[in-house]
Amino acid sequence: MSTSANLPAESAQASTGAARTDGTVTDRLVDANRLYAKDFADPGMDARPVLRVAVVACMDARLDLHDALGLELGDCHTIRNAGGVVTDDVIRSLTISQRALQTRSVVLIHHTGCGLEALTEDFRHELEMEVGQRPSWAVESFRDVDQDVRQSMQRVRTSPFLLHTDDVRGFVFDVSTGLLREVDPAS
């Protein structure tokens, strides 16, 4: 089967070297990076975050941490995963952040409409049924986002590996208003 015969428009584009509309999404990112690097000036910073803060947040595509928090290049560590959950691996990153790179504040950000609210721990069981192996990790799904933020704060505060657990605050980012709402750790 000849793909070029089926896709005459794409073949024509490729042969003329026109702007890449036929590349993969990764090609598009690499192209964007070339433009970025053109105007990039070495900021001359070392790896220690200027504001001495680490932000742990959900990977959600609607949450632009730098814009939402007024952060500049070099200001903070950003640690992201599905849910912004404080897993062992997040503790690993926070430990390195604090002990090797001198951050001391931790900000936790979950958000409205998180994909993890739609899942349950059955997800693991279904995976096991499908692939014949149960994942070693928990799904960390939740029903109550505030409660999940509280649990994340608690995991950071009680970690024996961290040097600084006095300035740990948790928030819910509203994906429709762009506003953060702080979660009271005590309620």
Ligand SMILES: [Zn+2]
């Ligand atoms: Zn999320």
